[in-house]
Amino acid sequence: xxHSLDAPVHAELIIxxxxxxxxxxxxADRAAALAxxxxxxxxxxxxxxxxxxxxxxxxxxxxxxxxxxxxxxxxMLEVLRHQDLEGVLATVVRYFGGxxxxxxxxxxAYTDAVAQALLKADKVPVIRLRTLRCTLPYAQEGxxxxxxxxxxxxxVDVAHxxxxxxxxxxxESTAESFxxxxxxxxxxxxxxxxxx
Numbered sequence: 001x002x003h004s005l006d007a008p009v010h011a012e013l014i015i016x017x018x019x020x021x022x023x024x025x026x027x028a029d030r031a032a033a034l035a036x037x038x039x040x041x042x043x044x045x046x047x048x049x050x051x052x053x054x055x056x057x058x059x060x061x062x063x064x065x066x067x068x069x070x071x072x073x074x075x076m077l078e079v080l081r082h083q084d085l086e087g088v089l090a091t092v093v094r095y096f097g098g099x100x101x102x103x104x105x106x107x108x109a110y111t112d113a114v115a116q117a118l119l120k121a122d123k124v125p126v127i128r129l130r131t132l133r134c135t136l137p138y139a140q141e142g143x144x145x146x147x148x149x150x151x152x153x154x155x156v157d158v159a160h161x162x163x164x165x166x167x168x169x170x171x172e173s174t175a176e177s178f179x180x181x182x183x184x185x186x187x188x189x190x191x192x193x194x195x196x
Contacts, residue, residue, distance in 0.1 A: 017097025022113030
């Protein structure tokens with residue numbers, strides 16, 4: 001099961017006079033990740049590089065920010081992938097100390113900065129949500145609300161017309177059993193609409 005992070009965590013390494021400040025944090029999407037990277041650039045104007053890796057499904061990416069190709073972003077991304085993380089941004093701010101580390105040294109430094117931060121991080125499971133929409137008679141609304149509450153579902157929208165139309169969100173893992181339970185308890189009077 002993929003995990004995300006509870007809160008941002010930092011770690012700092014000094015390797016041959018270069019300072020590496022690693023940070024791992026959860027982000028909503030690629031736009032939020034890029035905004036965070038720009039914020040770090042502004043906070044560290046004297047830094048030589050702000051390298052980053054984002055593990056976020058189809059939005060995953062990595063950037064070496066001027067370091068030799070494949071020596072920073074990609075190794076950082078591999079650390080996130082190995083830890084089975086999702087929706088997580090890893091950044092490393094590097095202040096150059098005047099001593100070149102070579103490709104192998106850079107890979108180790110960026111990998112270690114992220115790995116050290118992850119050692120201190122609290123991981124939380126990623127719960128994928130599913131949105132369900134249905135229509136039902138007014139007499140069934142109380143039943144639906146009680147069962148939704150028991151299942152930990154969030155009522156997103158309730159519209160009252162000729163029928164009650166309900167949109168709710170619940171963990172994907174319980175959606176099928178929730179629908180089956182309501183179909184039985186509602187005696188076939190609950191109509192499920194296609195998901196938007």
